Amino acid sequence: MDLNSPMNTPDNLRRADQRFHLHPFTQHEELHAQGTHILVEGRGVFLRDSEGRQLLDGLAGLWCVNVGYGCPEIVEAVHAQMRQLAYYPSFFNSTTEPAILLAEKLAALAPPGMGHTLFSNSGSEANETALKLIRTLMKLRGTPGKTKILSREFAYHGVTLGTTSLTGLPSCFSPFDLPLPGFVHVPGPHAYAANREEDPAAYGQWCLEQTERIVERENPDTIAAIFVEPVQGAGGVIVPPPGYLQSLRALARQHDILFVADEVITAFGRVGDWFASGLWELEPDLMTLAKGLTSGYLPLGATMVREEWAELLIHGGPLAHGFTYSGHPTSCAAALANLHVLERDALPARVQADVGPYFQRKLRALADHPAVGEARGVGLIGALELVPPGGKAGLNPATPLGIRAAKLAREAGVIVRGIRDLIAVAPPLIISHAEIDQLFEGIQQALDRLHPPMK
Ligand SMILES: Cc1ncc(COP(=O)(O)O)c(C=O)c1O
Incomplete structure (x- = not known):
């Protein structure tokens, strides 16, 4: 079947879907019984x-x-960029105008200090990139023993081996025999699930105390970073009680643990500010973005790095990380148009x-x-x-x-x-x-x- 063929009736498409298509996050027997x-x-x-x-x-x-759907500014920007230069990589001392302009724009919009961006194609890749940058940063700054990574129960950070290991949902990691060694889960502040909904603040405090205990148990000298979604999305829209995130941030700082804000859902207006990190003054060391960066019109992920860490990376020798489509000019053009609309309106x-x-x-x-x-x-x-x-x-x-x-x-x-x-x-x-x-x-x-x- 070809796109736009009159043969593409819904029934024919559903038959082809069942015959040829494996869907992400889908119970296939149920899907095939009811049709997609x-x-x-x-x-x-x-x-x-x-x-x-x-x-x-x-x-x-x-x-x-x-x-929203059908945004003409994004459609036009993508067409124009595709006509001019559909693709060129950012490897080996080259790049394209949209990638540069988008990195500059993100630095202007992001909370103070988040100055440099490494692009990827998705939220998973943005977090995987953060994991790898943190590994090399710990070596570059002379603390190679800091290798463990903390994240929270109910967290969702993606589907690669590393980011599934970060994810705190057993339904995501158990079928794949994950998490990998060195990934440690601490409690997430889901008061309702713990039957503590009458007092979410007290439950948040309990989570912080547990987190501190786990940090001591694991030994802070072995812990590199903690990944945190400011609002845990796919884990069930878990809104942190007031003060909890700031205390978690302070705990990380106290133990020299990098704080990574996974803003794949929360950035670009969702919580009523450009970034939850700005709204709640989290001062992250790294911040990961995707989704609302292009409003989903094209795939694009971004890992933003605080200036002091970017300096270490810049002077740390060749950075052997990146994707063929890191800084894809058409995706970056979509993002620039999307940010323009978010800002204009x-x-x-x-x-x-x-x-x-x-x-x-x-x-x-x-x-x-x-x-x-x-x-x-x-x-x-x-x-x-x-x-x-x-x-x-x-x-x-x-x-x-x-x-x-x-x-x-x-x-x-x-x-x-x-x-x-x-x-x-x-x-x-x-x-x-x-x-x-x-x-x-x-x-x-x-x-x-x-x-x-x-x-
Ligand atoms: C907070 C968060 N991080 C990371 C991801 C993974 O993003 P992707 O599906 O683009 O790999 C998601 C996806 O839902 C997410 O919600």
Whole structure:
């Protein structure tokens, strides 16, 4: 079959999909039983599928389409760059104009001190790059014994061997016999999962104390870095209690442990600022970016490095790391146009002052629904923890509610993500109040079907 062939009916495509396509993060038997959902068009916050149904995308693709679908500025910038120079590498003393301009732009937008950027193609590669840079940095600065890496339970940092080892979700690492040696998980501040939701601050404090104990147990002289998503996304939209991240940052500094902010989801407006690190004054040593950097229009990852560490790398001999497509000029052109739109339309500030608070009010209004155990979120990201009719105590890991609720939401015309017993919501930042209303009406319909009101 060719693209645009009249043979490409939804049924033919689904048959070919089943025959030839292995999907990421998919239970294939279930997929083949129901047939894949094929999306064909996107405009603003809306998608159209191969059956002609319109859906409101409450997850911005995969937490990434920050400026929404069909953004003409990005489309035009990509066309123009492809016409002029579709590709040239940044290896061996060469590069291209968009790669230089994007590195400069990121340094201007990022929190103070984050001066240099090494580009890659994804969040996983951005974190893998950070892992490798940290290994070489520890040798360059004369502390080669610092090799261990800390990350938190419920963290999601990617799918390479290194980044799966960082990831704190057993469903991601156990099938692959990971984590690798030298990766240590500390508690993540998921108060609801620990049945401590009545006092998240106290649970956050307990997590910090445990983290400190683990640091002492492992010996700080052997620990190079800690990776931290400011809001843990794929692990269940875990919003840190006030002060927790700053204390974790201070703990890292006290033990000479580098602090890596994985801002793959949180950057570029999602939490109501350009970067969560800026909003919460985390002063990271390294910061990793992807997703919203191009709003998902083309693959691009970035590892930003604080100036003092960049200096060490610059004077540390040949840097034998990088990807064929590091600094891909067309991806960088997409990113520059995307950042221009985010800046011109002040989308991070709009999330902070307008749509973020509105979205959070609507989210929290569902906290009283009998199917909801907890509503939490910040900016334009949120989660609803779901409970069965018997309440939280009746939850059964064998029959998680999140996937079921997400399926019901899709039937109601809105896309959200099911994770364990929760649904996650993170729409494009351009969403209007009326579209937020529509999103939560769809979610409410799904919840009503999950939990029919008692007659
Ligand atoms: C916080 C975070 N880090 C890293 C990644 C991995 O990014 P990618 O899927 O682009 O490799 C993700 C993906 O969801 C993420 O949410």
